[in-house]
Amino acid sequence: MHTLLLPSDLLLSEGEQTLPDAQMHHLVTVLRAKLGDKVDLTDGCGHKRVAEISQLAKRSAAITFISDVEQVPPPAVEITLFQCIAKPARMDWLVEKAQELGVKRLVPIVSEFVQIKPKDSSVERWVRIAEAAITQCNSGYLMQIDAPHTWKEALLLFSEQPTLLTDLRETVRTCSSAINGMDSSVRKVGIIVGPEGDLSPAELEQAQAVGTIPVTLGTNILRVETAALYAISAVEEAFAQRK
Amino acid sequence: MHTLLLPSDLLLSEGEQTLPDAQMHHLVTVLRAKLGDKVDLTDGCGHKRVAEISQLAKRSAAITFISDVEQVPPPAVEITLFQCIAKPARMDWLVEKAQELGVKRLVPIVSEFVQIKPKDSSVERWVRIAEAAITQCNSGYLMQIDAPHTWKEALLLFSEQPTLLTDLRETVRTCSSAINGMDSSVRKVGIIVGPEGDLSPAELEQAQAVGTIPVTLGTNILRVETAALYAISAVEEAFAQRK
Known part of the structure; x- marks a missing residue:
């Protein structure tokens, strides 16, 4: 079945709906959908619905809903990935996988040893990758992708939830034992991942200080x-175990 | 520092050693090593050693060992990945990651819905990818990669160790709880992953029957x-927790 990402107001509306150009194009050109085909819809905000293609012309398409709105249960843990920006091919891949695994929010960080200067178009590309991944993995939640943060800006966000620092070699604490040591009310976890050149000693110290x-x-x-x-994977598995 | 994969007999020998052509080429052309550079050596069988480049000409190079042989502790769990063959780009990527994460053995499987016909050159490519990954991740153990197995052949291997079947939608048992339910003497685990088109109902049944x-x-x-x-990741994390 085809899957389409649709704006919330449209997904939550009633009656026959004309598709916006982008979705129409995707449905016709990429998915090669036909009149009468069923389409899984998600708004990336936790709503899903099924529709049927009820009109299809060269430059327009309309859908008619054939199911009620389904509220997708949120994941057991809301993960914020604090990711120092990696080289493009690896970063692109990482964005796809993070979306598949249901990461809530991606905060790209320009830390000292990041070798890539992110452009505005980088974020746009990551968003497109996440949008493509959500339709593939049939998840109900689109990953929020922030504009790149400086390390200093990111530091302020680390303490908003329990946050794991993965870049320190000396520790023997596993992700699972860190999670198991948290209060059972915890539902949000941050994960910091350094760049190809690692975090600097000063950055590691600052991260631990917060x-x-x-x-x-x-x-x-x-x-x-x-x-x-x-x-x-380790964090999600630890939370799946808790239930 | 440069890292080089070397045959065991060479790594375990003494005195100055001339490098085989392949390693010489890699050192000079890919790593652009210079006379006097130090090189981390691994044989992929659990041995590591450090050497220095003691001779370097256009078409020959020799090394002199400057450390004793170090025996790398084996991973906490020996994972055999029973992987139905995925599309080339995804399979290549998977081989790299499996080597990085220290998977012991990869068994590529041609199951019913596998869309790719593996060639002899496929296995050779996967081995090259694993060899490149082992030098990058500085691990002591090279993943063993089997020639492609038919599903029937693979079925005989599933019961050689406790083996997780990841392709069944109906279960709620997590990887961690499966591992935690195993006898504490278990050190080998298999993981079956289906192809893009999933395992067939008959294959799922056969896998469960064994x-x-x-x-x-x-x-x-x-x-x-x-x-x-x-x-x-989930299996390794569960074993890391056990220690």
Whole structure:
């Protein structure tokens, strides 16, 4: 079945609805949908619905809802990934995977040893990747992607929730044991992942000074995107265990 | 520092050693090493050692060992990944990540809905990717990569160790709870990951009939390579917790 990301107001409306150009184009050109095809709809804000293509011309398409609005249960843990910006191919891949795994928010960070200067178009590209991934993984929640933060700006966000610091070599605490040590009311967790060149000693010190929790990701040296994925998986698995 | 994968007999020998052509080429052309540079050596079988480049000409290079042989402790769990063959770009990426995360053995499987016909060159490419990844992640163990197995052949291997079946939608058992339910003497775990088109109902039934353990990877639909990475991470994290 086709899946389409639709603005909330449209998904929550009633009656036959004309599709905006972008969605119409995606449906016709990318998904090659036909008149009468069923379409899974999500607004990326926790709503899903099923519709049928009720009109289809060269440059316009309309849908008719054939189900009620379904409220998707939120994930067991809201993860904010504080990701020092990696090289483009790895960062793109990481954005896709973070969306698939249901990360709530991605905060790209320009730390001292980040080698890439992010452009405005970088964020736009990441958003497009996340949008493509949400339709693929049939999730109800679109990952929020912030504009790039400086390290100083990011530091202020680390203490908004318990935040794991994955870039410190000396610790033996696992992600799971860090999660298990948290109060059972905790539902939000941050994860900090350094860039290819690691966080600087000063940055590591500053992160620890604001109360982040150093964790180990095992004995191997992982690439940036592998480290992020391992930590996300470990945190989600620990919360799945809690239920 | 440069890292080089070297045959065991060479790494375990004494005195000045001339490098085989492949390693010489890699050192000179890819790593652009210079006379006197230090090189981290691994044989992929659990041995590491440090050497210095003691001779360097256009078409030959020699090293002299400057450390004893170090025996790398084996990972807490030996994972065999039973991976139905995914599309090339995703499979390549998965091989890199599996090596980074220290998977012991990769068994590529041609199941019913696998869309790719593996060639001999596929396995050679995967081995090259794993070899490149081991030098990057500084691990001591090279992942063993089997020639592609038919589903029937693979079925015989599932019961050689407790094996998790990740492709079944109906279960609520997590990877961690499956691991925690195993005898504490267990050190080997298999993970089965289906292809883009999933395992067939008959294959799912056959896998369960030989005693594999269905597990959930969460509520989102994950791409093949994401599913593999999530399961590997969850299993390793559960074993790290056990220690």
